[in-house]
Amino acid sequence: MLTPDLPPEDPWITRLDKALRDRLSTSARTWLDEALTEATSHAAAAAAPATDTEAPAPARRSPSPAAPPVWEPRFASAGRHCLRSEPPHHADPEAAEAARVLILCAARADGATVARLYEHGTAAERRAVLLALPHLPLHTGGTTGTDDRPGLPLIEDALRTNDTRLVAAAVGPYAARHLDAHAWRHAVLKCLFTGVSVDAVAGLAERSRGDAELARMLGDYARERTSAGRPVPEDLPRVLVLTQQSPLSADATAGPSSSEEA
Amino acid sequence: MRIFDPHIHMTSRTTDDYEAMYAAGVRALVEPAFWLGQPRTSPASFFDYFDSLLGWEPFRAAQHGIAHHCTIALNPKEANDPRCTPVLDALPRYLVKDSVVAVGEIGYDSMTPAEDTALAAQLQLASDHGLPALVHTPHRDKAAGLKRTLDVLRESDLPPDRVVLDHLNETTVGDATDSGCWLGFSIYPDTKMDPERMVRILRVHGTERVLVNSAADWGRSDPLKTLHVGEAMIAAGFSDDDVDQVLWRNPVAFYGQSGRLSLDIADPGALHEGNSILRGGE
Numbered sequence: 001m002l003t004p005d006l007p008p009e010d011p012w013i014t015r016l017d018k019a020l021r022d023r024l025s026t027s028a029r030t031w032l033d034e035a036l037t038e039a040t041s042h043a044a045a046a047a048a049p050a051t052d053t054e055a056p057a058p059a060r061r062s063p064s065p066a067a068p069p070v071w072e073p074r075f076a077s078a079g080r081h082c083l084r085s086e087p088p089h090h091a092d093p094e095a096a097e098a099a100r101v102l103i104l105c106a107a108r109a110d111g112a113t114v115a116r117l118y119e120h121g122t123a124a125e126r127r128a129v130l131l132a133l134p135h136l137p138l139h140t141g142g143t144t145g146t147d148d149r150p151g152l153p154l155i156e157d158a159l160r161t162n163d164t165r166l167v168a169a170a171v172g173p174y175a176a177r178h179l180d181a182h183a184w185r186h187a188v189l190k191c192l193f194t195g196v197s198v199d200a201v202a203g204l205a206e207r208s209r210g211d212a213e214l215a216r217m218l219g220d221y222a223r224e225r226t227s228a229g230r231p232v233p234e235d236l237p238r239v240l241v242l243t244q245q246s247p248l249s250a251d252a253t254a255g256p257s258s259s260e261e262a
Numbered sequence: 263m264r265i266f267d268p269h270i271h272m273t274s275r276t277t278d279d280y281e282a283m284y285a286a287g288v289r290a291l292v293e294p295a296f297w298l299g300q301p302r303t304s305p306a307s308f309f310d311y312f313d314s315l316l317g318w319e320p321f322r323a324a325q326h327g328i329a330h331h332c333t334i335a336l337n338p339k340e341a342n343d344p345r346c347t348p349v350l351d352a353l354p355r356y357l358v359k360d361s362v363v364a365v366g367e368i369g370y371d372s373m374t375p376a377e378d379t380a381l382a383a384q385l386q387l388a389s390d391h392g393l394p395a396l397v398h399t400p401h402r403d404k405a406a407g408l409k410r411t412l413d414v415l416r417e418s419d420l421p422p423d424r425v426v427l428d429h430l431n432e433t434t435v436g437d438a439t440d441s442g443c444w445l446g447f448s449i450y451p452d453t454k455m456d457p458e459r460m461v462r463i464l465r466v467h468g469t470e471r472v473l474v475n476s477a478a479d480w481g482r483s484d485p486l487k488t489l490h491v492g493e494a495m496i497a498a499g500f501s502d503d504d505v506d507q508v509l510w511r512n513p514v515a516f517y518g519q520s521g522r523l524s525l526d527i528a529d530p531g532a533l534h535e536g537n538s539i540l541r542g543g544e
Contacts, residue, residue, distance in 0.1 A: 097539075163321045
């Protein structure tokens, strides 16, 4: 086994791996083992010293759409392999999503890789990329898009869609950490508009606290709904209450920090 | 009556259509990649279209309780435009996707050398990816087009039971049946087939290997034509089981050959509060 300087296992990934295996059929667990082995080998080869005297591993070729690393077709096909353990072994989209997140983590997907997978991905693949962002070493490869926040263009793309599956996956911890105040407020409002539960919004209490501008936007939206004789989203008053909490510190609503650690 | 429309272009249809289709009994459909009416001028335009067939349109369908799958291909008409043919090189990355259940629509439009090349290449892609193929038969010079299609199919690696020949009518159903391929019939208000003629063909050829679709798109067409065929079959004395075979079990069997057909309809709202497995990891 190649032993490059990979970081210690994230305990979240360990728990996720166990929770997923408990749910999968035997054949699906075998498939997952193979997929994770391929992804781990790819990450190890990519992290190995460049002066390696042996023939370069296939996984070290620069990825291209024509010849993607061998684990990428696994990432694409997870939905038809991750079947429930109990008969009649129906497809299990939640399990497929968890498997895709694990594959991305095992492959230590960098910024360029997640951008490519998102761009070429189905909605299910895009969700997995968005959900995995906080757990990936995005800066280890070439990055695309926004300076020190390579995942941000993907979050912004997802928030522009009207696909609530993508909106819900976009407002996780990566968005909480990196979206600026204006974009984050619009993300919260979009959840209310499209029926995405604000339970999906990471850091909601922390970022809403003392946010007078968000409070104004929520109030205007509630008035617009009321004047049209339509119900106000039930999550709206909940967020409004959060905005009325006193700020914990001066920078509570100041936007993204520069920290990249999960 | 449960209905699987094996060929319909929902990209061109409204939410009213989705509601009417659900009310009529449609619970599953396949949307083949095809021409959009307005010619495309670059591969990127195809990629956005394919992304829609793999993302946005299944989302719309799920909101109306309908399972959405698609077929992916460079269509015969645009196979003649050299600005579009580089799409062929990018197809493998789409053909691995979970909701792609066939390569299609492929086949002939004007029967040109460029169409020969695209058809043969895409039949090979279907074989390489373990997928069946949806083969469009041409609207003009249909009988000659079918013969040429069957010649290319015989030279391909794809066995006939993994091919559906679509847009058949009285003049082509005989040769198509003899080929061993599945038989697709598109029911239209003015052109192609109509429900009464479809019933006459079913009486002669039986219900085996027959797929009936609305092929509804951006032209004058009707997404409820599948229902109308079911009603016409009952009126003509076919049993409920015959109707179920034609309108549900046959398309399930044909596209099921991909190993990717998933007829559970995921509620988009179920993912709004996160994934219970992922939450368990937190």
